[in-house]
Amino acid sequence: MPASAAEQLLDHYDCHARSLPWRSMPGDAPPEPYHVWLSEVMLQQTTVATVKPRFRRFIERWPTVEALAAAPDEEVLHEWAGLGYYARARNLIACARTVAARGDFPRTESELRKLPGLGDYTAAAVAAIAFGERAIVVDTNVARVIARVYGLRKPLAEARKEIRELADRMTPDRRPGDFAQAMMDLGATICRPRNPGCGNCPLASGCMARDSGTPESFPAPKAKPERPKRYGVAWWFERDGAIWLTRRPERGMLGGMAALPGPEWNLDRLPTPSLALVSHGFTHFTLDLGVIHRFGTPDGEGWWQPLERIGEAGLPTLYRRAVEEVIARKDDLAA
Structure with a gap:
């Protein structure tokens, strides 16, 4: 994909960025690292619609990472109730206390990855969005966009290495945080799993899935084993x-x-x-x-x-x- 594709996507993002309570809009100062980290933890396996009011409640109750770190475990777990995947809440508490003890969030992806509960994706997202570091940010929405643009038919779980390499090629040095959020928005609002809106996509002209005539068939669905x-x-x-x-x-x-x-x-x-x-x-x-x-x-x-x-x-x-x-x-x- 030509380098201009990143610019096309950023131009689209400048006009169509979603307004979210944890996000700074294009042209504004970067958001608080605490807000980026908290939102990314909440958004794991949880929809944006569910997270928005819960994020606001957390920020109102604990406006800083130091305030969250000082909160009793039971109060944080109580506030988390209903969001599911409760190991996230325990990691949230541990990470907040680690950050408060060291004085602030580290600014690089490699150092962020050392914090409790931060995997590759969350560390990359915080580094790019909060600190402007060029990091490779790939969530499920981004992975689906890349699979369609490059015509990858295999299930996402089988194409992780290839998708990361392609994401690295696409990610610009300029505005890496905005680029990451633009890719997330594209996957969430246009390049949807079903009924993708190819007519509104800024990357449509170079998309192999669109050219195939059956963009929904990219990537192939993951086989779901029966749960005991x-x-x-x-x-x-x-x-x-x-x-x-x-x-x-x-x-x-x-x-x-x-x-x-x-x-x-x-x-x-x-x-x-x-x-x-x-x-x-x-x-x-x-x-x-x-x-x-x-x-x-x-x-x-x-x-x-x-x-x-x-x-x-x-x-x-x-x-x-x-x-x-x-x-x-x-x-x-x-x-």
């Missing part, structure tokens, strides 16, 4: 309008998050009867969780959470849905 199913139970202890909640172990699924008590999810089948049953998909397996009414005094550490204030408990999606399902069934029976 697991079964688990959660105990429902209730008294005086409150239920007993505990905190998940720090290591493992939903680590450190508020939860209904219960054993690990390793049953062969679900016991019956149950107050409610919820199904939830994790990355590597699906879970059927039954909620079982228990009497007596709960064991271990925890707290009684009033049901009228259950929204303040910071429950992750799995347990929030379980509680909502039990409440809904109780309301149906009372009607």
Whole structure:
């Protein structure tokens, strides 16, 4: 692809850049490194529409990385509830404290990569967008754009090395942060997985996928293996309008998050009867969780959470849905 393609893309970005709360618009001073880093962590496996209000809430509550570093783990995990992939929240806390201890974010991709939880992509994004370093920024949207422009048919997971080399060839020395965000925007708004808007694409004239007449067929979809199913139970202890909640172990699924008590999810089948049953998909397996009414005094550490204030408990999606399902069934029976 000619070098002018980068300029064409930047010209398009100057006119059509998305306005996002963590972003500086073209021509403005670079955004705060803290904002770039926080947004990139939140956006992993999560949509922009979901992240925007949650990002604003985080920034209002913890306006600096030092403020976030000083926050108790439980408060950060509570605020993260519902965003999923909770290992990100634990890495967020560890990284904030590392940055606060050293005084600021490092400015280079290589040094950023040493921070807790920062992989190649996040380190490159922060280096390019916040510090103007020429870095190769490739997320899923960018990878799809490159695969289509260069006509790569193989699934993205099989073309990572080739895509990175092509991205390196495309990335200009001038305005690398804007170029990275322009590529992200292009993949998110025009070069979509389905129904790509080739007629509005600034790279259309040199795109091999467009020339083929079937741009959606690039890249080939990844074969999805069937996820195994697991079964688990959660105990429902209730008294005086409150239920007993505990905190998940720090290591493992939903680590450190508020939860209904219960054993690990390793049953062969679900016991019956149950107050409610919820199904939830994790990355590597699906879970059927039954909620079982228990009497007596709960064991271990925890707290009684009033049901009228259950929204303040910071429950992750799995347990929030379980509680909502039990409440809904109780309301149906009372009607």
